[in-house]
Amino acid sequence: MKNGMNFWLIAPIIIPLLTAILTTLLYRVPRAQRWVSAGGAFVLLSAAIGLLHNVYHQGIQVAQMGNWVAPYGITLVADLFSAIMITVTGIIGLAVAVYSLADIDAARVQFGYHPLYHFLLMGVCGAFVTGDLFNLYVWFEVMLMASFVLLALGGERGQLEGAIKYVTLNLMSSALFLAAMGIVYGLAGTLNMADLARKLHTTPQPELVTAVAMLFLVAFGIKAAIFPLFFWLPASYHTPPVAVSAVFAGLLTKVGVYALIRVFTLIFTQNVGYTHNLILIIAGLTMITGVLGAVAQNEFRRILSFHIVSQIGYMIMGLGLFTPLGLAAAVFYIAHHIIVKTNLFLISGVVARINGTFELKRLGGVYRTQPGLALLFLVPAMSLAGLPPLSGFFAKLGLIQAGLPLSQYAIIAIALIVSLLTLFSMLKIWNEAFWKSLDDRRPLTADRRISVALFIPIVLLATLTLIIGFGVGPVFALALRAGEQLMQPTHYIHAVLGGF
């Protein structure tokens, strides 16, 4: 029984690690490497579903590494929120691994694309499953290192320029995180999150705790791309190959959001009136600046990048409201957003393959040549804007319902206006790239043969968006349970520390 519990918690870290090692060993046989990569991603998804099933039926799962008792050893812990995040990571991991089969060129595969991709997944899963603040830092670094190399791999001019901005700001964020952690250790003498939650509630210096909380807000805020710390994102996400930007867009900023939600529900809840209201204000500003940035853009992936920023605002709005329903809506929003946003990036890649460019001005006529792809674009695009009955509608509805009883009308108004502007932006892409007819000045670089491996993940993710939208009941019920769990940190603390 105990070993079984350990297995499900370790699997999301071990499987990508083994896949990465195996693909490294197979670097002379690119064909085998590709299939091992896709297979590893499939196994990861299966293990993630197993973990979610276990957490759903048996409550919060805990494993103490090396059998060192918490708070002395490193604790791995998965509550429903973690398990949901890992499951979504598994879905995206598989979808993008399949897409990479056709999207990533031979040179990048030669230089280790597949091992890096799985190290990235390992870092993401590790961050979701760890119960220790320093361990979270280590997983962040694993993820960042892999993402640095994936971003720069290929060495095109745009990639290197984007990578310098991305690397600098993310390293600053890591240094701030490290400093904040040092101060927390000085205050509480522990870095186990559950233990911290217990000790910081009885600290004699609550002001200092709030000050440290602000350091964490900035450190994780840079990674989550909140206002005004998001400038690295639209400067870099549109530069690497589409498969890489899709997995970055889906997962990386959400790890920052996860960390924010984790520490601001578990550890820093001493001064909610200050911290969480500040988060709510930042949420509003993030939504507005992101969406206005998108309106001004004319490049497919840059529009989508700015929309990531604006959507991050919705997620931390749920955290700022700080009610079970608000957090449930945030969890639902994150899951829905990861699937939809990754899919939009994948579709942008196919469109660019057909027309040879990402510039909306030079795109066009996709509806005529690929009507199926055009319809597939509409599913995530309309879901992102929040049209019923797609998943984005219910995510926004949950947030607004959570805001109403708290009389947070300003943020609700912002959320509604931003969702209209999102619709405008999606329609702009639709009109320019899909609907507008293109005269015969087709660029010669266009690749007219579209591999089926590019379509499989798009269809899969669009179907998933439809399933979440039409079967919203059970999915939202799951998110609601996760939200209630987040608002009841005592369960988490008891699960980790036992009867202390």
Place this chain on the structure above:
Amino acid sequence: MEIALALVIGGLYAGAIYMLLRRSIVKLLIGLVLLSHAANLLIFTAAGLTRAQPPIVGDHLARATSGVADPLPQALILTAIVISFGVTAFALVLAYRAHKIVGVDDLDQLTSTDT
């Protein structure tokens, strides 16, 4: 001792931020290195400076006697140093490649992606 270290940390942070705000990519990297040094020293100081025995438990003892130093901050810093070493190595290579391709050492001219 705390005061002296606090001044050193403050100086390192000030230097790091000054360097990060320069336009040269090399100075940006120096800023990042200083920033991680400052963070490491901050952990060291914030965790509490004690003059005590090394935290080694002898063979004949079940647990450490009183008056041992806390080994954890050093373990944390060691890990952080190793990570920042790797990251710095990568950042240096990145800057070198970027310099070769873009041809300038000026952050203000890295604008080809800002369409």
